[in-house]
Amino acid sequence: MSDKPHNSEASAAPKAPLRLAAYATALTGGSAASMVVEIAAGRLIAPYVGMSLYTWTAIIAVVLGGLSVGHWIGGRLAAPGVDRAGLSRRTGIAFLGAALTTLGALPVLHWAAVVVLPMGLSPLLAIITVTTLAFVAPSLAAGVVSPLLTKMAIDERPHDAGRILGRMYALGAAGAIAGTLLAGFLFIGWVGSRGTIFATAGVYVALSAGFLLVRPVRKAVPVAAAGVLLAVGIAAWGSQTRAFETPCNVETSYYCIRVDDFAPMTGRSSAVMVIDHMAHGVNDRAAPELLYSQYLQFVDEVTRRRHRGPRLSAYFIGGGAFTLPRAWQAAYPQLDALVAEIDPGVTQAAVDRLWFSPDERVQVEAADGRLLLQSLPAVPQFDVVFGDAFHDFTIPAHLVTREFHDAIAARLNPGGTYVMNVVESRENPEFLRALVKTLYLSFKTVEVWLEHEDAKSTGRVTYVVLAGSTPLPTYRMDSTFGIERLWWRVPEAAFGPLDAAPILTDDYAPVDRLMTHVTLDAALVD
Template sequence: MKYSLELTAFACGAIIMILELVGSRILAPYVGTSIVIWTSLIGVVLGSLSTGYWVGGLVADRHPSKKVLSLVALLASVAVSLTALFADKILHLLQENIKDIQSLALASTFLLFTPSSILLGMVSPYTVKLKVQNLGSSGITVGQLYAISTVGSIFGTFLSGFYLIPLFGSRNILFVLSACLAVISLILYFSAKRLAAATLLPLAFCILGITQPTNAGIIDIDTQYNRVRIFTDPDRNGRDRVLLQTELQSIQSAMYKDDPHDLALEYTKFFKLGKHLNPAMKDSLMIGGGAYSFPKFYLKNYPDARMDAVEIDSGLTSLARDFFFLDQSDRLAIFHEDGRVFLNKSSKKYDAIFIDAFSSISVPFHLTTKETVGRLYNVLSDKGVVLVNLIGSVEGSHGRLIRAEYKTYKSAFPQVHIFPVYDPYYGRAVQNIILLAAKSDEIPDFNSEDEEISRFLSHRWTRPIPDDVPILTDDHAPVEQYVFSD
């Protein structure tokens, strides 16, 4: 095939970027989507590619043959397919044995993506060696091949980010990449006449891999922003629930099968304090829709109120409609955009704002900062309140994010309180914590005749909160350091 080396350079450049982007989705349920995982992924892949460049150059000088390059592509195909087949098992094992999130991210990335990245890195120097005919034309030949490879990387980046990941599962994409590498191997090895028959093997392998069954009873879907798992599991009382996960450490949304509008997670029930603290609540904003558990409850129980819900991932909204009984309502307006972007341009006034956009290992820093808090203050009505779901402790090293958020909200709001959801007495307990900020100077009413509301109010933290962390700002918000500190 006349342009087999150019095709190889282009395809491998694309596959490297697709592999890296898909890798982030494979790792996300185990280590999150914070800067920690991107640092690990980018660093390990770059290190592996540099190793591949070095080794590839050495091998190319000693064995300058298309058949050897074909073997490299074939081995890369095998490495990618093994990642697709065993990634979840390896990640489960690592998660059970490595508790430090940075070490887990590095170990996971190294084991899953180092072999394939090294082999893909070997391709560039090998194609150069085979393509260069004389030193007089080496400059333009090297430049052309690197340009072709880089164009392939650009193509792979846009293809995976805009189309492949939202439309197909991460595992399926890896099998397709494996098949593509196998085809490249065959193109390099066989003559054109034998190529058509030879490509049937990787095609069959690809179909076999894609059709392998996943865990029974689990729906595993990739959206544009998340890898989502949906499954059923009863609560401790045996009441059946449908659960949604975007990371394995926690449940992001839940719904009771026998009552889709009931609140199945304890922390979401604390959002009922919004109505107690501002009885005139009519217009509310929710940042972080997920499966829309609280918006559904809100619409059913507050028939005179309306809500704007901001969820960046339209895929989650579609899943909420398909699996969590989210119905159309003229009292619920859904905006698919970033919460901070929405706040920056909003001129509407809200009586209550509910924020449920943080998880135990993924914290969008730009929603934690003084600038965001200032925008929240500005879009609240005079009696308005903000309720934020956070995860951490009040005291100890695991409470640094909680204390930083508390201090940040105190810089703008006259009244700020925190409510540990499960254990209101032990300050070092890591749990859901509801932060309440009130715009009014008036002391909130922390008493209620309603038994459930009274129980929630009794969880208010009244002991001193250590002042040992700075206010979070857009310029400096080390949320990953706070979340993952020991």
């Protein structure tokens, strides 16, 4: 009896390293692609539900859930009796499924937003539902691949199974890391979230072709034909619903930015900036001092009453539509303003589409509002510090802590004012109580104001909070310029005792927990 290997085994042996390299490459590429989709998902859902801790938590949970189910299915498909050709075809089909579901995520997301968001669900439940409908299928299909590739790799060297298994796990993790970095730092800012999805689907198609085109090739023809038909159907659906078109005028690494004509609402030449899903200011082309946002008009009213001369020094935490800097350019000939707007794309959109014209009186820095402020000398230099960096119920924790308030107080001129807007519940503003309590540690006076219509509301409202050394001498303020409005100072007793509220610090600022009542209550959805 001869110990020599059969000819088929001998000819296959030199190809084993090539196949192992192919399996490793496919696993790395597939893992990277799945993470690219995860990061792109955050940008894709932002125009519908915003971007917050809740959206990212939902996305991560949905993707991990899909991958887990996919891994289980892939393990079932990698049965002991399936030969290499069968495993390759199953891998190719899984990659093709990942391509189709990734492409299909765009029209599914559009459909889910149209159907789910008007249902009146709580913001949190709406985020989870929309995310699941759009992105669980691409993750599931991508998850099927890993067990199949690992099984084929182990079959090549069954005597070295442990080393092969560890290598495949490591390559999967490395691919996931690479995909995360590439999506976040390169692809989305370069080709946009939809372009990233198209490119990822193309990568999946290429990987699918590599595994489907094994002998006998004829078995791949029905699969390829079905894939083409499904792709055509998805393309038709996406084109009909315009799901493949970006809703953004500009998509940056931070936001989806859109500027819409607001003239139908005002009867004047005006435009509104929408960042992700939320309007961030309306600018009037001919009258910069005409302020349509009631909280901006209130800040303007307070400032005009306290600073009647031609001089004003101001620091803005967030630029948005640059509505107030633009208004104060017209109102204060000797304005000295510094705006911290972290996204240069927001600033450019305001210049290009909202008639904002930076000059020597308004300096704009692409920086975080806290970091820029703390880089300035800790000496009085601003009459007004305006915090306008909050997005809906998403509140950057580092901008509401005692340490940051101390930094602001140190840079306010005598009689200066720190003012911010807070979107909260009218009946149980838990975060507002914590914020007011914290502000009292840095400022002598803290006031909370509401516009007249908001004061009558029982839902979600926009509070304006003033902090400084001198209170306003009234509990009622009528507008003296622009749109006729009325604001009321809210007595502290009206929003509950401060004793039980936590003090917000850099070490402990449970902002998201304090805003849970807003995210879980469907009645507080605008």
